[in-house]
C-alpha cells in the first residue's frame with residue numbers, strides 16, 4: 001500500500017535528516033517504526049503526509065508510493081484526500097472546542113458523512129470521550145486528548161492511519177488501553193496503520209512487522225517474534241529502558257563485535 005524507496009530529506013536546504021529511508025506498509029497490517037529520539041521518525045511521517053513543506057523540509061531523493069502512485073511532491077491536502085491521516089506527536093487537539101466539536105472537525109475532508117453515526121462509532125471505541133463530549137478539549141487529561149486525536153483521525157476514515165508516539169507521557173495502563181483500541185481499529189475498520197513509537201515492547205505486541213531506525217535510515221527489520229529473539233535487539237531494548245544512558249543499536253553491535261574479537 002505504502003512504499004518508501006531510499007528517501008532523502010533535507011531541512012532548510014542543508015540539514016540532511018533522512019539518508020536513504022526505505023520501508024513498506026502492506027494493506028491491512030500494522031507496521032511499527034521504532035527508534036530513539038532524533039532518529040527521524042517524525043520526519044518520515046511528515047515526508048509521507050506532505051507536512052514537511054510547512055517546516056521547510058523537502059524530499060530530495062528517492063520516492064514515496066501510495067497505492068502505486070508517487071506522492072512525494074504532493075500537497076498535504078491532496079494526500080489527506082487520498083486517504084492518509086497523520087496523528088501528530090503530542091496529541092494536537094483544538095483546545096477551545098469541545099470533544100464533540102473536535103470530532104466533527106475531523107470529518108472536514110469528506111464530502112458526504114453521516115456525522116451522528118460516525119461519532120457514535122468513535123464513542124464505541126472511546127466511551128470516555130462520550131462522557132466528556134461537551135467538555136472543552138483543553139481540559140481533558142493527556143490520555144483523553146490522545147484518544148480524541150485518534151478519534152478525530154477515525155472521523156476522516158483514512159485508508160492509512162499514521163500515529164506518532166501515541167504512548168508519549170501516558171501511564172502504562174492507559175497506554176495498554178490505547179494500544180488495544182489501535183489493534184481493534186485495524187481489525188474492525190480495516191484501517192492500515194503505521195505506528196511510530198519508542199515503546200518497543202508494546203509496539204511488537206500489536207504490530208505485524210516492525211522496523212528499527214537510527215540516524216535517518218533503517219538498521220533492522222523483521223516480524224515481531226524474530227526481532228524479540230535477536231540478541232542485539234534485546235540489548236537495544238534494554239538500552240531504551242535505561243534512563244539517561246540510551247545505547248544505540250550500532251553502539252551495541254560495535255561493542256559486541258569488539259567483545260567477540262577480544263575473547
Ligand SMILES: Nc1ncnc2c1ncn2[C@@H]1O[C@H](COP(=O)(O)OP(=O)(O)O)[C@@H](O)[C@H]1O
Pocket residue numbers: 011012015017035036037038039040041042043044055056057
Ligand atoms: N523543522 C526542522 N528543521 C531542522 N531540523 C529538524 C526539523 N525537524 C527535525 N529536525 C531534525 O531532524 C532530526 C530528526 O528529528 P525527528 O524526525 O523529529 O526525529 P524523531 O521523531 O525520531 O525523534 C533531529 O536531529 C532534528 O533535530
Ligand SMILES: [Mg+2]
Pocket residue numbers: 041042043089164
Ligand atoms: Mg518524533
